[in-house]
Amino acid sequence: MVNLGEVFPNFTASTSEGTITFHDWIGDSWAILFSHPADYTPVCTTELARVVKLGPEFKKRGVKLIALSCDDVESHKGWGKDVIAFADCKMDKLPYPIIADEKRELAVKLGMLDPDERTKEGLPLTARAVFIIGPDKKLKLSILYPATTGRNFNELLRVVDSLQLTATKKVATPVDWQQGDSCMVLPTVSKDEAAKLFPKMEVKSLPSGKEYLRYTPQP
The missing domain is CATH 3.40.30.10 (Glutaredoxin)
Structure with missing residues (x-):
């Protein structure tokens, strides 16, 4: 395996x-x-x-x-x-x-x-x-x-799109993502770096107050 x-x-x-x-x-x-x-x-x-x-x-x-x-x-x-x-x-x-x-x-x-x-x-x-x-x-x-x-080979196309995108950009793709949808900024990207790389980034407000749900338009 x-x-x-x-x-x-x-x-x-x-x-x-x-x-x-x-x-x-x-x-x-x-x-x-x-x-x-x-x-x-x-x-x-x-x-x-x-x-x-x-x-x-x-x-x-x-x-x-x-x-x-x-x-x-x-x-x-x-x-x-x-x-x-x-x-x-x-x-x-x-x-x-x-x-x-x-x-x-x-x-x-x-x-x-x-x-x-x-x-x-x-x-x-x-x-x-x-x-x-x-x-x-x-x-x-x-x-x-x-x-x-x-x-489901449509799912495999979707996966390929995600793999090829995330191989070169500092993003991940969220649940049910499709080509062209918003992406998530990787947790390893600092706040300052994220602001530079993804100027249109939006941070979702959560009860914990932690700013880890960071969305950005697909790079």
Whole structure:
């Protein structure tokens, strides 16, 4: 299992687009690795189709996408045609690769197995993991869903917006934040520095009298 802030493990793997070495594939981009229990399964197909639809939004943010499933490359390629048809998009192949993890080596290494959901052979299914990795190859976010629950990829876009903003600005994003909403000034920023950096800052009055809820328009 990888902890936040740690360098994400590098690996070489076969994918639907050929063999890759993960860190080289990321390059200087952000990346999202999202895993799936199996090819030709209903929830997974809806997820991959949603990612096809949202591909341009992730591309605008400089984010590369890569999926993983515990089936072989040929299965991935065939499944990709179903995904494209379900997404109702005109393209010859998926706009992102799918890693083949037939031996479940990556699923085990990255802590992605679902103990409660198994294949007909009795093997544990890969859970629906999401890893967001920065250009520095460090893990910025991880979410682990059970095999039975589909993910919300609009939420992942929102998270990417927050991660990219807070990576360079001294702010945090509050509950339910969306792109363009007000942000919170970090507690580590002194009062004097905050006044200089965020001239439109507003401090919320609280019963404690402590001035820690400091809002500012999105930098």
